[in-house]
């Protein structure tokens with residue numbers, strides 16, 4: 666940030682700079698405002714440094730202002746992800762539950778190498794607004810949507826609880842997804858293809874990745890079962906009598922594992938109940954019936 670400001674000041678005449686600093690302390694040029702606004706956008710959206718590479722333009726600034734909670738006008742969303750549920754499913758669910766239209770852009774693995782440089786951090790999911798800013802990071806996107814469409818509780822303590830529950834389930838999903846990636850973070854398009862991604866065959870890698878997500882699962886699940894019981898004796902939702910984004914995260918993170926291991930909830934009866942309650946909720950049920958049927 667400071668180096669960017671220095672770079673913009675470097676184009677100015679020394680006299681002008683002297684005047685500015687003498688009279689006004691610091692007199693920013695137009696370009697400084699652009700950079701500052703870009704940083705403000707970056708900050709507002711919780712986006713990492715990678716986005717600073719993008720040049721601010723009118724559209725981006727408009728997007729940043731309009732998406733503020735003080736202005737209810739709805740941006741046009743494009744959700745970029747692969748042709749699977751994976752990390753994007755919770756976002757699709759929130760869009761559906763809130764009745765918000767969005768473009769569900771799905772990439773085939775064969776397209777990915779061609780497009781990956783167009784995305785911050787070179788991974789998906791990514792939420793694009795009005796064809797302008799592209800925001801990375803699953804949890805940042807989910808939190809943003811939950812805040813915008815009222816799937817977040819109101820009090821700071823409840824937000825905290827809703828966050829850690831969501832984070833715990835995402836932790837399990839992250840390790841599960843990692844199992845389907847090479848060590849270098851690239852997707853393993855073909856699961857018969859073992860190894861470290863360019864480092865030759867090594868089934869130890871698979872054993873380790875499998876052990877890792879099972880270990881994470883076993884550490885987190887007992888606590889989540891207790892957490893569920895803390896409100897309404899676990900007979901409703903994680904936050905009590907209202908479904909929040911942590912319930913959606915729970916379902917989306919568990920779905921694939923549950924297909925792989927149908928008895929995974931045998932030690933967690935309250936969560937088994939929640940899973941069934943969630944999938945039979947009328948709006949969710951209609952979503953589950955209408956969505957694309959994919960393997961993962």
Ligand SMILES: N[C@@H](CCC(=O)N[C@@H](CS)C(=O)NCC(=O)O)C(=O)O
Nearest residue numbers: 751752788789790802803850851852
């Ligand atoms: N920290 C990111 C990780 C995202 C991630 O790893 N996405 C995978 C797909 S699930 C990906 O895009 N991999 C890139 C690749 O295969 O090249 C998040 O939580 O959103």
